[in-house]
Amino acid sequence: MSQPSQVNEYSQDIDNERRRMLQFLAGAPLLPLTGGVIGSLFSSESLAASNATLDFIRFVSMDAPSLDNPSAMSTTTINSALELKLSDGSSRQVALAYKPFFITGDKVPDGNGNTVVAGGYYDIHNQPILDSTANNRQFFSDCPDGSSLLTVDGAHVDGVYGNPVFAVVQFEYTTRNGAEEDMYGRLPSPIAVLTLDQNPQTGELKLVKYHNVDTSSVGGLWITCGASLSPWGTHLSSEEYEPDASDLANDQFKAYSKNLFGDENHATPYNYGHLPEVTVNKDGTASIEKHYCVGRISHELVQVMPDERTVLMGDDATNGGLFMFIADNKRDLSSGKLYVAKWSQTSSKGAGAGDISWIKLGEANSNEIKALVDGGIKASDIMDIRTENPNDASFSHIRYSGSDNWVKLKPGMEKAAAFLETHRFAALVGGSLGFTKMEGTTVNVADKKAYSAMSYIYKSMTDGSTDIHVEGPKAGAVYEHSLTGVQKDSDGNVIDSEWVSVHMHAPYNLVGQDLKAPDALGNTAHADRIANPDNIKFSEKLRTLFIGEDSGNHVNNFLWAYNVDSGELSRVMSCAAGAESTGLHAVDEINGWTYIMSNAQHPGDWESPLHDKVKDVLDPYVRANYKDRYGSTVGYITGMPKLA
Numbered sequence: 001m002s003q004p005s006q007v008n009e010y011s012q013d014i015d016n017e018r019r020r021m022l023q024f025l026a027g028a029p030l031l032p033l034t035g036g037v038i039g040s041l042f043s044s045e046s047l048a049a050s051n052a053t054l055d056f057i058r059f060v061s062m063d064a065p066s067l068d069n070p071s072a073m074s075t076t077t078i079n080s081a082l083e084l085k086l087s088d089g090s091s092r093q094v095a096l097a098y099k100p101f102f103i104t105g106d107k108v109p110d111g112n113g114n115t116v117v118a119g120g121y122y123d124i125h126n127q128p129i130l131d132s133t134a135n136n137r138q139f140f141s142d143c144p145d146g147s148s149l150l151t152v153d154g155a156h157v158d159g160v161y162g163n164p165v166f167a168v169v170q171f172e173y174t175t176r177n178g179a180e181e182d183m184y185g186r187l188p189s190p191i192a193v194l195t196l197d198q199n200p201q202t203g204e205l206k207l208v209k210y211h212n213v214d215t216s217s218v219g220g221l222w223i224t225c226g227a228s229l230s231p232w233g234t235h236l237s238s239e240e241y242e243p244d245a246s247d248l249a250n251d252q253f254k255a256y257s258k259n260l261f262g263d264e265n266h267a268t269p270y271n272y273g274h275l276p277e278v279t280v281n282k283d284g285t286a287s288i289e290k291h292y293c294v295g296r297i298s299h300e301l302v303q304v305m306p307d308e309r310t311v312l313m314g315d316d317a318t319n320g321g322l323f324m325f326i327a328d329n330k331r332d333l334s335s336g337k338l339y340v341a342k343w344s345q346t347s348s349k350g351a352g353a354g355d356i357s358w359i360k361l362g363e364a365n366s367n368e369i370k371a372l373v374d375g376g377i378k379a380s381d382i383m384d385i386r387t388e389n390p391n392d393a394s395f396s397h398i399r400y401s402g403s404d405n406w407v408k409l410k411p412g413m414e415k416a417a418a419f420l421e422t423h424r425f426a427a428l429v430g431g432s433l434g435f436t437k438m439e440g441t442t443v444n445v446a447d448k449k450a451y452s453a454m455s456y457i458y459k460s461m462t463d464g465s466t467d468i469h470v471e472g473p474k475a476g477a478v479y480e481h482s483l484t485g486v487q488k489d490s491d492g493n494v495i496d497s498e499w500v501s502v503h504m505h506a507p508y509n510l511v512g513q514d515l516k517a518p519d520a521l522g523n524t525a526h527a528d529r530i531a532n533p534d535n536i537k538f539s540e541k542l543r544t545l546f547i548g549e550d551s552g553n554h555v556n557n558f559l560w561a562y563n564v565d566s567g568e569l570s571r572v573m574s575c576a577a578g579a580e581s582t583g584l585h586a587v588d589e590i591n592g593w594t595y596i597m598s599n600a601q602h603p604g605d606w607e608s609p610l611h612d613k614v615k616d617v618l619d620p621y622v623r624a625n626y627k628d629r630y631g632s633t634v635g636y637i638t639g640m641p642k643l644a
Contacts, residue, residue, distance in 0.1 A: 052086040057542055059083070059561040060093065061570035064527045067617060073556055074621030076100075076600060076633055077574045098573065098598070100635035101194060101207045104171070105140045105627050111157065111195065111209030111284065118634070119144060119171050121187050124216050124260050129187060134178025139187060141171035142632045143601040146227025146301065146535075147583040148235040149636075151590060155282045159208040163198040163591050166280045167205075168235035169583065169634055170224040175602050186255040188220035191237065191276075194634075195284035203593035205636065209284050215276075218290045220260045222272035225316065226301030226440050226535055229585065231308050232331040235278035237288075238299035240316050242273025244401070245420070246379040270373045270420050275299055277333065291333045292369035294325045295361075295422045301440035301535060301584075303450060305483075305499035309336070312481070312501060314438035314452050318402040319460045321426050321433045322452070322504075324358065326497050335365035338418060339489065340431030341501070343468050351457055351477040352470030353505035359431050359490045362418035369419045382416045383424065384408040398427035399434070399465055430490075434466025437476075440536040440584070442545070443483075443499075444564060450481035450501060451510075453533035455550055475512025475525035475553050476532045478545070478562075479504045509569045510545075510562060512553070522613040525553035530560055530569070535584035538564075539594070546572075546596060548581030552607060555614055557581050559598060572596075572637070576603035576625065577618050578611060579632065596637040604629040 062079035065072035082094040102108055104119030119141040121129040128138040148168045155164040170191040174183050195209035215221050222239040230236050243253045250269075257267035273296040280286045298317040305312065308330040313323040322341035327333050339358040347353040379385060386395065386406040395406040400423060407424055409417055417425035427433040437455035444450070454461075457472045485498030510533075513526035525531035534550035543565050549557035559573040559581045575581050583599030604622035606615045623629055 052088040052090065054084055055087050056085040057082065058085070058563060058566070058568060059544070059570035059572055062572070062574070064558070064571065065556060065574050067521065067614060070617050070621055072574070073577050073614065074603075074618050075576050075625050078572065078637065080570065080572045082639060094639040096572065097638050098635060099205075099638045100633045101167075101196075101205075103626060103631040103633055104142060104144060105631040108207060108210040111159065111211065116210055116212065118192075118210060119190065119631075120212070121174070121190055122212060123188070123262070124220060126212070126214055126216065129259055131177050133181070139174060139177070139183075140631070141174045141190070142603070142626070142630055143172040143174060143582075144169055144599040144632055144634045145172040145225050145582040145601065146170045146237065147585050147597045147599060147634070148227060148229040149585055149587045149590065149595055149597055150229060150233050150235070150280060152233070152280055152282050155284075157195045157209055157284045160195065160197045162200050164284075165196045165198045165205060165590060166284060167194040167196055167597065168192070168227070168278050168280065168286070169194060169599070170227055170237055172223055172225050172582075172601065175605060185223055185241070185252045186259060188215070188256065188260040189222065189224040191215065191221065191224065191278060191288070193280055193284055193286045198591060198593070200591065204638070205595075211285050213278060213286045213288055215288055218276060218288055219267070219271045221276060222256070224276070225299075226582075228301050228303060230277070230304050230331075231306065235280070236302055236304070237276040237278060238301070239273050239276065240298040240300060242296050242298060243269035245269040246385045268373060268376070270296070270377065273297065273299070275302065275333065290366070290370075292366045292373065293335060293338070293364040293419055294333060295323050295338050296420050297321070297323060297422050300438070301442070301537075303441040303443050305443060305497070306445055307497060307499055310497040310499040312441050312443070312450055312499070314441045315435065316437050316439050316455070317423070318436050319399045319423070319427070319433045319466070320435045320438050321423070321431050322356070322435065322438065322501070323422075323426075324500070326495070334367075335363075337363040338422075339495070340426040340429075340433075342430065342490070343432035343434070343504075345468065345470075347505070348470050350471050351454070351473070351479070351506035351511050352468070353503070354468070355503050356481075356501045357490065358487065358495060358500065359426075359429055360493070361422070361426060361429065362415050364415055364419055372416055372420065377416060377420070379421065381410065382413045382421050383410055385424070396428055398424060399460060400424055400427065402459060432467055434460045434468035436461045439534045439550070442536050442538045444538050444545070445540055447564070448483045448499075450483055451536055451538065451545055452479045452481065452504070453536045453547065454479060455532045455534055473512050473514040473525070475514050475551070476530070477506035477512060478510035478530070478533050478536060478547060479506050480510075507567070509567050510547075514553070518609070522555050522610055523553065524610065525551065527554060528571075530558075534580065535582055537584050537586040539586040539588055541588045541594065542586070544586075546584055546586050548584045548598070550580040550582075552610060555611060559584070573598065575600045576622055577614055578605040578607070578622065579603040583634065598637055599634045600632050603632055
C-alpha cells in the first residue's frame with residue numbers, strides 16, 4: 001500500500017520545463033515513462049532549439065527468445081522499444097518493460113487494512129472456495145484475462161496520493177486443483193477492481209486496493225474470457241462457451257453449480273452465456289448486471305462502436321457466427337435488436353474473403369428474457385433438438401459446436417430461441433455459423449475499419465460443411481471489416497447504424513503461416529508471424545493494432561504491434577512458454593499517459609508435441625516464477641528511456 005511519504009513525490013514543486021516536456025510526450029502519446037532520466041534524453045532545451053515535432057511512432061521488434069536463454073523463455077520478456085521519429089530527422093527510442101501488479105495467489109491489500117488472495121474464488125455468499133486437495137487453501141486462478149483501465153469522476157480512495165485509476169480484471173478459470181485434476185469451468189469466475197495510484201510525474205501505476213466484485217446478484221459468472229471498455233467507461237465482460245441447456249448430464253456444469261451454490265442442481269444453464277457489464281464506483285467498489293438481450297453466444301472481447309449503440313461481436317466457438325447488437329438507446333445495452341452475419345464468399349484462397357449481409361434474429365429487452373430464465377424455461381420448451389437424424393422433414397439439419405443437430409422450433413418460441421438458443425436459431429434461419437474461434441474484435445475509428453481475430457482457421461471453416469469454405473491456415477488470421485451505413489437486413493428493413501460490417505478479408509501481414517514440419521524449437525507455425533490471434537485492441541493515436549496470441553503452434557506466445565499505415569509487424573513481448581497473452585487493453589490517454597495492459601494465462605501449460613523439446617529445461621524455471629505453475633501475472637507494459 002502507498003505510504004504518506006509519497007505525497008512529497010507528487011508535490012507541486014515540479015520543474016516547469018520538465019512538466020512541459022512530459023506534456024509534449026503525453027500528447028504524442030507515449031507509454032508511461034518510469035524512472036528519473038527522462039530529462040537527460042528529451043531535454044526541453046534541445047527540442048526548443050530544433051523546433052522538432054513528432055512525425056511518426058513505431059515499435060522496434062524484439063527477437064523471439066531461445067533455449068540459449070531459458071530464463072527469458074520462462075517469464076514475461078520484453079526486449080522491444082518504441083521509436084519516435086522527429087521532424088528534424090532525428091529519432092529517439094524508449095525501451096519497453098513489463099511491470100506486474102501481482103502474481104495471482106499473492107496476498108494483496110483490500111483497502112481495509114487486511115489482505116486478500118489475488119485471483120481468489122468465492123461462492124454465492126462471497127465466502128472463499130477452498131481446495132480440499134491442497135490443505136484447504138483458497139482456490140486462485142492461473143488464468144487472468146480481460147481487463148479495462150478507466151477513471152471515475154470524483155473518485156477518492158484512501159491511500160491514493162496521485163491520481164486514482166481503476167483496473168477491472170477478470171479471471172477466466174483455473175487449470176487444476178492440488179491433485180492435478182482438471183478444473184476448467186468448474187468454479188465461478190471472479191472479477192476484481194484494482195485501485196491504482198497513478199504518479200502524475202511518471203505515469204507509474206501502483207496497486208493500493210483489491211476489491212472482489214460481488215456477483216451474487218447475477219447468479220455468478222461463467223468462464224469470463226476477453227473484455228473491453230465501453231465508450232461510457234464500463235467494463236464489458238464475457239461468458240464464453242455457454243453451457244448447452246439440452247445436455248442435462250453435463251458434469252462440468254454440475255460441478256460449477258456445486259462449487260457456487262453448494263448444490264449441483266441449483267444453477268440453470270440459461271443464466272450463463274450473456275454479456276455482463278461492470279460499473280466502477282468512486283470508492284473502488286463496483287456493481288454488475290447481465291444483459292440477456294445481446295445474444296447467448298461465446299462472447300469474447302466485444303466492440304462498441306462510436307455511436308455508443310452498435311456492438312460488433314465475435315464468437316469463440318466451432319460453428320460460431322459474427323453477431324451484431326444495436327441498442328435502442330445510447331450507452332444502454334438493456335434493449336435492442338440482434339443480428340447474425342451472412343457470409344457471401346468472394347475468395348477461398350488462404351484465409352479467404354467475403355461480403356457480409358445481416359439477418360435479424362429478434363429484438364428484446366433484458367428483463368423479458370431474464371423473466372423466461374427465472375421462470376424455468378428449458379431447451380425442450382424452445383425447440384426439439386436431436387443429435388441423430390430423425391428422418392423427419394419437419395426437422396432442419398444444422399451444425400452446432402462441431403456436431404450435427406436436427407432441430408424443430410416450437411410454435412411461438414422465436415424470441416426465446418433468438419436470445420437463449422442463439423447459436424441454433426441463427427443457424428436455423430440461415431446465418432453463417434461456420435467461423436472457428438472468432439475471438440477479440442476492435443475498431444479503427446479514423447479509417448472506419450474493424451478487426452476480428454480468428455484464432456484458428458480449420459474445422460468448420462475448411463471442411464466444406466458450411467457456406468464458409470477457405471484454405472486456412474490453422475495458425476489463424478486477423479480479419480479486417482469494412483464498416484458503413486445505409487444497409488438493409490434480409491427482410492429489407494434499414495439497419496439503424498453507420499457502423500455495419502459489409503466485407504471481411506485478412507491483410508497479408510496478419511495471416512499466420514503453418515510450417516510443414518516443426519522448427520528446431522518445436523514451433524509448428526512460423527515464429528516471425530502471428531499465430532492464433534486472440535486478444536486484439538487498436539490504438540487510434542499510435543495507429544497500431546495490438547495482437548495477443550493464444551497459440552497451440554508457438555512454443556512461446558507473443559504480443560504483436562501492427563502499424564496499419566506502414567504494414568510493419570513488430571514483436572513487442574514474449575509470454576512464458578505454455579502461457580497465452582491475455583488481458584490486452586490499449587488506452588490512448590489517462591491523465592496524459594498511454595498504457596498497454598497485458599496479462600498472461602497458465603504458464604507452463606505444456607502441450608505435446610509442441611513443448612516436447614523445451615519442457616524438461618523450462619519447467620523448473622516456470623515453476624519457480626509462477627507458484628509451481630498455480631499462478632500467473634497481471635500487469636502492464638511500461639517504458640524506460642535509453643540512449644539511442
